[in-house]
Amino acid sequence: MPTEEKTTYTYLDAISAALAHELDTNEDFFLIGEDVGAFGGPFKVTNGFLEKYGPKRIIDSPIAETGMAGLAAGAALVGLRPMVEFQFADFISCAFDPIINTIARHHWRTGDAMPLVLRAPFGGRLRAGPTHSQSMESYFAHVPGLKIVMPGTAADAAGLLIASIRDNNPVMFFENKYLYRRLTTPAPLSLEPIELGKANVVAEGTDLSVITYSAGVHQAVDAAEELAKDGISVEVVDLRTIKPLDTQTIVDSVKKTSRAVVLHEAAEFLGMGAEIASVIQREAFWYLDQPVERIAALNTPTPTSPPLEDAVIPQQAEIVETIRRVAKA
Numbered sequence: 001m002p003t004e005e006k007t008t009y010t011y012l013d014a015i016s017a018a019l020a021h022e023l024d025t026n027e028d029f030f031l032i033g034e035d036v037g038a039f040g041g042p043f044k045v046t047n048g049f050l051e052k053y054g055p056k057r058i059i060d061s062p063i064a065e066t067g068m069a070g071l072a073a074g075a076a077l078v079g080l081r082p083m084v085e086f087q088f089a090d091f092i093s094c095a096f097d098p099i100i101n102t103i104a105r106h107h108w109r110t111g112d113a114m115p116l117v118l119r120a121p122f123g124g125r126l127r128a129g130p131t132h133s134q135s136m137e138s139y140f141a142h143v144p145g146l147k148i149v150m151p152g153t154a155a156d157a158a159g160l161l162i163a164s165i166r167d168n169n170p171v172m173f174f175e176n177k178y179l180y181r182r183l184t185t186p187a188p189l190s191l192e193p194i195e196l197g198k199a200n201v202v203a204e205g206t207d208l209s210v211i212t213y214s215a216g217v218h219q220a221v222d223a224a225e226e227l228a229k230d231g232i233s234v235e236v237v238d239l240r241t242i243k244p245l246d247t248q249t250i251v252d253s254v255k256k257t258s259r260a261v262v263l264h265e266a267a268e269f270l271g272m273g274a275e276i277a278s279v280i281q282r283e284a285f286w287y288l289d290q291p292v293e294r295i296a297a298l299n300t301p302t303p304t305s306p307p308l309e310d311a312v313i314p315q316q317a318e319i320v321e322t323i324r325r326v327a328k329a
Contacts, residue, residue: 009189011151012180014158016045019083021191022165023053026081029165032059032068033085033119042087043121043180065094069118073103076116081165089122089136089174103170104145113168117161121177123215123265124313130301133309135266140172141243141275147171147196148243152217154185156240159194166193176215176265183218197244201253205235208327209253211276212263213239216314220263223320232327242272250276251283258289259326265313268296290329295322 006013022029031046037060040047050058061068065086072082086092092099099118106114124133140146149164149171151157157175164171202217203224210220217238224234237253239246254260260280262273273294280292298312 006189007187008184009154009158009187010181011154011157011175011183012043012045014154014185014189015161015175016047017189018158018161018165018191019046020049020052022162023049023057026165028079029081029083030057030059030075031083031085032061032072034061034063034068034087036060036085041085043177046085065091066098069095069098069103072116072118073098073106073114076114076170077106077112081115083117083119083165086118086120088128088132089120090131090134092118092120092136099140099146099170100143104143106145107169108145114170115166115168117164117171117173119161119173119175121180122174123176123178124297124302124309125178125215127304127306127309128302129304133302135174135264135297137172137174137242138266138271141272145170146243147241149173149196149241150214151175151240152179152202152212152214152238154179154183155190156194156200156238158189159192160196160240162191163193163196167196171196174214178215179218194240196241197246199240199246199249200238201235201249202238203234203236205233205257207233207257208259208261208323209235209237209250209257210261210263210323211237211239211250211253211280213242213272215265216263219314219316219319222316223323226320227323227327230324232324234323234327245275245279247279247283250279254280254284255287258287260288261293261295261323261326263295263314263319265297267299268294269299271296290326293322293326295319
């Protein structure tokens, strides 16, 4: 069902529209988080929701991430569909215990459904420092029982969020806050769910595949456009979800181009790039003309200083030159 209330939707608008749609259509769905109600959320995603849906469905919580996650788990087990919003993904570390030992494992132990979503803005480039800029996906990708969604476009943010809310498994939904007001998609905004675990080839190419997600999608597309001027044809695969991981689309792309670069904002060491490179090595080794290359952040906390943060997080010049080198090797 499309919505035509705006002429364009930002990434933030798309998430807000998806939440409103599900609140309108499913009375069992509710939100809980710090400042989601009266303040409208730290990034104003839920602005006006308290007035429209009331305090039983838009619940302002204390500063208690562990409590929010535990409450959501209990609500899910009695048939509700809760969503927990963490103000910043960094604060999820406070809720490791209920997420890992209860939410992720309960279905495996009992067979009960656990339909809840854990939403959080993540990532750097906003000069927010080491405790408000982390990329948390690899911590949780290792845990059986969790799905992890990381949309890279405004349209995908809406469709993937709706699919996450309707899923009977626990879903972690990470939104790169740098994209909130920088990306737009034209109206009408589709509010049809997008299947989890299906990657999207956002740019076709023949010389090299870039496998990426979230903000990396736009960095890769920009690099592909620049390199096309030099006759280098780059294919960009947007994973959209990193768990489940669409290995088939990854492998098909690499078999086509014979070269691969994996790009993400999280630190390189034990990041998702290592798992993706392993998949490529196992499933497409004989098609590779060069080793798989990774582009990722340095293994250090994210600095607050703009020049230092830029030195840590992958920048466009590094991405372009790495792709160029691998494509021409």
